[in-house]
Amino acid sequence: MIYPLRRAWGELRNEVFVLPSRTLVLLWGLALLALPLAYADAYVLRILTMTCIFAIFAASWDLLAGYTGQVNFGHALFFGAGAYTSALLSLRLGVTPWATVWAGAAVAALFGFGVGYLCLRLRGSYLSLATLAFPLIALGLLFAFPGFSGGELGISGLRRLVVSPTANYYVAAVSMLAIVFGLWLLADSRFGIVLHAIRDDEVAARASGINTLRYKLAVFAIAAAAAGFAGALFAHYLRVAGPSSLEVALSFQVVIWGIFGGLATIYGPVAAVFILYPLTEWLGSFRAVGELRLLIFAVIVLLVLLFMPRGLTPWVRDRIETQCPRCKQRNGSWKKICRLCGAALSEMKLNYRPR
């Protein structure tokens, strides 16, 4: 009984508390889970529920765009596929939402597989611009067959997963923490290293015996599944799956979140959602600036980028941590020698910026 606890504490002390960024993430996760106990205001919970759902969405985009370099301009397709699948199944067939959410993720994964398959030969800007087309094709089909899809109004009258605001919040927050942590683990594993390789030099990766096509397809499917799960949660939370979940605006929104937070980090886009989404909602609550909130949002994004062109979290991380020149592990910025290999850190504070 005491051994696993000691072990967990050891892991925590050696892997989490040594790095300020990880400590911050742990504190943030705990605060998220504890918030309803301390301050259960329905409005705040509602905004945070939406924030959590969008955080899943943004993190899934980062796995695809940041790690693998497949900068997807049509990520809303997967969000919408999840939302519509779950909505249609639960409303037309009467299946419980607890099951249809997974079905939404599965169908979104199929869509991801399809899009990935079509885009295998495309690279760079071609891929971005071609992927922009897919959600719009889907949107055109939805509008052309309103009997099936509800047309402009979408499919409304869905059941929620759970009733009370606090319970809804916990569903979103726990799924967000689980999925984001899962994506981060995946991106940090051998699989993730292969993804880095594909982004940086696909030819070299292929020459090293990596079947890059298979990896790209897998990443498309995984990212789409996570996005579809977010879409399904979103549909059941708002109780409507509408065409707005496929719009260009949502696809661009996720691009902004991802790049603003910092590409290829997973936690960067999540941080960006947690800053930008409540901010815009909060601005919207003032009558005077409510109409200007999108303007203020865009100006903030622009200004932050001028000072932190690589995104918010890499900038912050460079301030609180340094990278060991010898073993490439990260250390708290107060350390004089590397915690793992003992190399001196201080004189490497020149302008060493890993890419």
Next chain:
Amino acid sequence: MLQDILVTGLVNGGVYALLAVGFSLIFGVARIVNIAHTAFYMLAAYLFYTLLVKVGLGFLLSALVAVGAVTLLSVLCYRLVIEPVREHDAAVLIATIALALIFQEVMLFTFGGHYLGIPSTLEGGVRLLGVSIPYQRLLILVVAAAMLSVVWFVLYRTRLGLAIRATANDLEVANLMGMNVHRVAMATVALSVALAAIAGVVVAPVFVVDPFMWLAPLVTMLAIVVLGGLGSLKGSLIGALIIGYVEAITVFALPAGAYLKGAVALLIMVVVLLARPEGLFGVAFEEER
């Protein structure tokens, strides 16, 4: 119906060509995916509306002022917003998205979200092959053709054009040959946005003017540019005509065609990309490493 398709396709294709050629120029020279390109088109339409209806300048004068002012604004945006982050492709990308959003919101705040109508520059029409073509649409066609010829002249018959083509071909070598690539990029931005602004001014009386009018042409323009091959002007021109006609055929021939025109056009793009990943006239990218 056939004549309708012929005329509508040609007019829309002309407008798309103005937009797509400009976009292609910027992409070729500076490798910027300028999402704000059609936002400049929207700005020009608004400015034209203000000068014409509110201020009461003449048609020609308002058109000239609108195009000039928007071009100036684009150069300013390029210097202040894009150039500081040129090293970071991702930052450039969302900087242009943010610019487009800013323009949209400023117009929404200033003019409100409702549709604005602009009186036709030219009244009346002409009957050709049994279709009545309003003079305004004819004007669009003439302006598009004239502007495309001007672009061709600038690119292939002037020193600036030579520099632009050289920079698009190989930025580093062009720089080594003594061209000021930053200034070339700026000139390209001005040229391309001027084209978008001209498109905005001529279509304003035909289409409605609202703050979201940049989204639909943006998607079509991107489809055209990808279809024709990124950075290829010939490709953009032919792609514009293809997409213009495909849209016209969809609208006139299919039930629920108005909803499907975007989807069909994008489907064509996807099919072309499946067969030729570099577009119709794109140069097959050597592995850029």
